[in-house]
Amino acid sequence: MSQTETRGSAVAQTTDTEQPPVDAPAGVPLDNRSGRFGDRLFSGISLAAGIVILVVLAGVAAFLIRDAIPAVVASPEELDRDTSFWGYVGPLVAGSVVASLIAILVATPVGVGIALFISHYAPKRLAQPLGYVIDLLAAIPSVVYGAWGALVFGAALVPGYAWLSEHLSFIPIFGPTHSTTGRTLLTAALVLAVMVLPIITSLCRELFLQTPKLHEEAALALGATRWEMIKAAVFPFARAGIVSAVMLGLGRALGETMAVALVLSPGPLTASLISTGNSTIPAEIALGFSEAFGIRRSELIAAGLVLFVITLVVNVLARLVVARYKDFSGAN
Amino acid sequence: MSKSIEAIDLDVYYGSFLAVEGVNIRIEPRTVTAFIGPSGCGKTTFLRTMNRMHEVLPNATVKGQLLLDAEDIYASGVDPVRVRSKVGMVFQRPNPFPTMSIRDNVLAGFRLNGIRMGKAQADEITERSLKGANLWNEVKDRLDKPGSGLSGGQQQRLCIARTIAVQPEVILMDEPCSALDPISTLAVEDLIGELKEHYTIVIVTHNMQQASRVSDKTAFFNIAGTGKPGKLIEFDYTDKIFSNPSVQSTEDYITGRFG
Numbered sequence: 001m002s003q004t005e006t007r008g009s010a011v012a013q014t015t016d017t018e019q020p021p022v023d024a025p026a027g028v029p030l031d032n033r034s035g036r037f038g039d040r041l042f043s044g045i046s047l048a049a050g051i052v053i054l055v056v057l058a059g060v061a062a063f064l065i066r067d068a069i070p071a072v073v074a075s076p077e078e079l080d081r082d083t084s085f086w087g088y089v090g091p092l093v094a095g096s097v098v099a100s101l102i103a104i105l106v107a108t109p110v111g112v113g114i115a116l117f118i119s120h121y122a123p124k125r126l127a128q129p130l131g132y133v134i135d136l137l138a139a140i141p142s143v144v145y146g147a148w149g150a151l152v153f154g155a156a157l158v159p160g161y162a163w164l165s166e167h168l169s170f171i172p173i174f175g176p177t178h179s180t181t182g183r184t185l186l187t188a189a190l191v192l193a194v195m196v197l198p199i200i201t202s203l204c205r206e207l208f209l210q211t212p213k214l215h216e217e218a219a220l221a222l223g224a225t226r227w228e229m230i231k232a233a234v235f236p237f238a239r240a241g242i243v244s245a246v247m248l249g250l251g252r253a254l255g256e257t258m259a260v261a262l263v264l265s266p267g268p269l270t271a272s273l274i275s276t277g278n279s280t281i282p283a284e285i286a287l288g289f290s291e292a293f294g295i296r297r298s299e300l301i302a303a304g305l306v307l308f309v310i311t312l313v314v315n316v317l318a319r320l321v322v323a324r325y326k327d328f329s330g331a332n
Numbered sequence: 333m334s335k336s337i338e339a340i341d342l343d344v345y346y347g348s349f350l351a352v353e354g355v356n357i358r359i360e361p362r363t364v365t366a367f368i369g370p371s372g373c374g375k376t377t378f379l380r381t382m383n384r385m386h387e388v389l390p391n392a393t394v395k396g397q398l399l400l401d402a403e404d405i406y407a408s409g410v411d412p413v414r415v416r417s418k419v420g421m422v423f424q425r426p427n428p429f430p431t432m433s434i435r436d437n438v439l440a441g442f443r444l445n446g447i448r449m450g451k452a453q454a455d456e457i458t459e460r461s462l463k464g465a466n467l468w469n470e471v472k473d474r475l476d477k478p479g480s481g482l483s484g485g486q487q488q489r490l491c492i493a494r495t496i497a498v499q500p501e502v503i504l505m506d507e508p509c510s511a512l513d514p515i516s517t518l519a520v521e522d523l524i525g526e527l528k529e530h531y532t533i534v535i536v537t538h539n540m541q542q543a544s545r546v547s548d549k550t551a552f553f554n555i556a557g558t559g560k561p562g563k564l565i566e567f568d569y570t571d572k573i574f575s576n577p578s579v580q581s582t583e584d585y586i587t588g589r590f591g
C-alpha cells in the first residue's frame with residue numbers, strides 16, 4: 001500500500017500493517033494502538049447493545065404471539081361470550097383510538113402554541129418559568145392524573161356535558177343522555193391531552209429555538225411580520241420534528257393505562273362520548289388482568305398485541321410522512 | 333424607484349454597549365457605496381440599522397435619525413415591517429429557504445406578505461427576478477427543485493433574486509461574496525454593476541479590490557480599540573479614497589499598514 005493511500009484513508013483503516021508516513025513527527029506513532037482498542041471496544045459495546053435490544057423485542061413479540069394465539073383462534077363458546085375475539089377487541093380498539101385521537105387533536109394546537117409562545121413571543125423572564133411548569137406536568141405520575149380526572153376534572157365537566165346533551169344531542173357523539181359522574185371517554189381523552197401536552201410542548205419548544213437565525217432573518221428582511229416569519233422559517237424547519245412529537249404523544253396516549261383505568265367507568269361501545277360506556281385496551285387489561293386465567297388471560301394478551309401493532313403502524317406512518325419531506329428538510 | 337439614505341448623528345447600541353457612534357452620511361440614489369474597515373468596527377451593525385434589522389436582536393437599540401429620502405425610518409409610528417419591504421438585504425451567508433423550491437424562494441417576499449397572484453404573473457416575476465440576478469439560464473429547468481441544492485454562488489444570486497423580486501428602493505449587502513469562490517464572486521460583482529441602474533446599493537466588503545471595482549463611493553469605518561465604539565472616519569469617492577485619502581488612518585488601512 002502506498003504512503004499517500006495510507007494517509008488518505010487512515011480513519012477507515014482497521015488493519016495495523018501499514019507503515020507510518022515519512023513526515024510523521026518522531027516519537028508519535030500514527031499507529032495508535034490504544035486509541036484503536038478504544039474504538040473497537042466501543043463499537044463492540046454498541047453492537048452488543050443493539051443486538052440485546054433486538055433480542056428483547058423479538059422475545060416480547062414472540063411471547064405476545066404465543067400466548068395470544070389460543071384466544072384469537074378460539075370460538076365464542078370457548079371464550080364464554082357471544083362474539084369471537086375480534087368482536088371483543090374491536091370496540092376496545094375503537095375506544096383507544098378515539099380517545100387518543102381526541103387527546104392529540106386537543107393537545108397538538110395547544111402544545112405547539114405554548115411552545116411558540118415560549119420560544120418566540122414571551123419575554124425571557126416569563127418564558128423560562130413557563131417552560132419549567134410545562135416540564136413539571138410531565139413529572140406528575142399518571143395515578144395522580146387518574147385520580148384528579150375521576151374526582152375533580154370529570155365532575156367539573158358534568159355541567160358542560162349536560163349542556164351538550166341538551167342542545168346538541170342530535171349529534172350522536174353528544175347524546176342522548178349524559179353521565180352524571182363525568183367519568184366518560186371524553187373526560188379520559190381530555191386527561192390524556194393534558195398528559196401528552198408536556199411531551200409535545202417541550203419537544204416543539206426545543207425545535208423552535210433551534211431554527212437557524214439565518215432563515216428567520218431572511219424572512220424578516222423580506223418584510224415579514226413575526227407570524228409570517230414563523231410560517232416561513234420556523235414551521236418548515238420544525239415540520240418533521242412536530243410530526244415526531246405528535247406521534248410520540250399519540251404513542252403515550254394509546255398506551256396510557258392508569259389514568260384511563262381510573263377516569264373511565266367502562267362499558268360497552270357507544271357512539272356517545274359523554275355518557276357512561278366505552279373502554280380502551282390498556283384500561284381493559286389493567287382492570288382485568290389480575291383476575292384473569294387461562295383463555296381470558298390469553299384474550300387480554302391478544303388485546304395487548306393488537307395495541308402493539310397499532311402503535312407500530314402509527315410509527316411507520318409517521319416515518320413515511322417525515323420521509324416525504326426529506327428533500328425539502330434543509331438537511332441537504 | 334430608488335431612494336437616498338441619510339444618517340444623522342446615529343448611535344447604535346447592543347444593550348448598554350455603544351457599538352457605533354455618531355455616524356453622519358448621505359448616500360445618493362442609484363449609486364453603489366462600499367463600507368470598508370477592520371473587523372469589529374461596526375460595518376454590519378450600521379448596515380443593519382438601515383432596514384431596522386438591528387432591533388431584531390435582544391436589547392439592540394438605535395439613537396438618531398435615518399432618512400430614506402425625507403422620511404425618518406426611526407420616527408415613532410413607522411412600521412419596521414414596511415421599512416424592510418422597501419430596503420432589501422442580502423446576507424453574508426447565502427440563506428435561501430431550504431424547504432422552498434427555487435421558484436417559491438423568488439416569490440417568498442410576496443407569499444410571506446400573503447399577496448396572491450395568478451400563475452402567469454408569478455411566472456413573469458420569477459423569470460424577471462432570476463434574469464435580473466443572472467441566474468435564469470442556470471435554473472430555468474429546475475425551478476421546482478429545492479433552492480438548497482444550488483451551489484453557494486447560485487444560492488447567493490437566488491437570494492439577490494428574492495430581494496429584487498419585491499422591487500425594493502435600496503439593497504443592502506453584507507459581505508455577499510465572502511463565502512463564494514472567485515468565479516461566483518465575479519458573477520455577483522457584475523450583477524451589482526447592473527443593479528445600480530435601478531437601486532441604491534450599499535455593500536460591506538473586506539476586499540478592497542472589490543470595493544474599488546464595484547463602488548462609486550467608499551466609507552471607511554474604524555475603531556479606536558476593543559470596547560470602543562466604531563466610527564465613520566472618511567466618506568468620499570472611491571477613486572479618491574484609494575488614491576489620495578484625506579485621513580491618515582484611511583491611508584494606513586488602504587496600504588495595509590494597519591495595526
Ligand SMILES: Nc1ncnc2c1ncn2[C@@H]1O[C@H](COP(=O)(O)OP(=O)(O)O)[C@@H](O)[C@H]1O
Nearest residue numbers: 346351370371372373374375376377378389562
Ligand atoms: N449580537 C451582538 N451582541 C452584542 N455585541 C455585538 C453583536 N454583534 C456585534 N457586536 C459587537 O459590535 C461591534 C461591531 O460588530 P460588527 O458590526 O459585527 O463589526 P463588523 O461587521 O465591522 O466586523 C463589535 O464590537 C461586536 O463585538
Ligand SMILES: [Mg+2]
Nearest residue numbers: 375376377536
Ligand atoms: Mg460584519
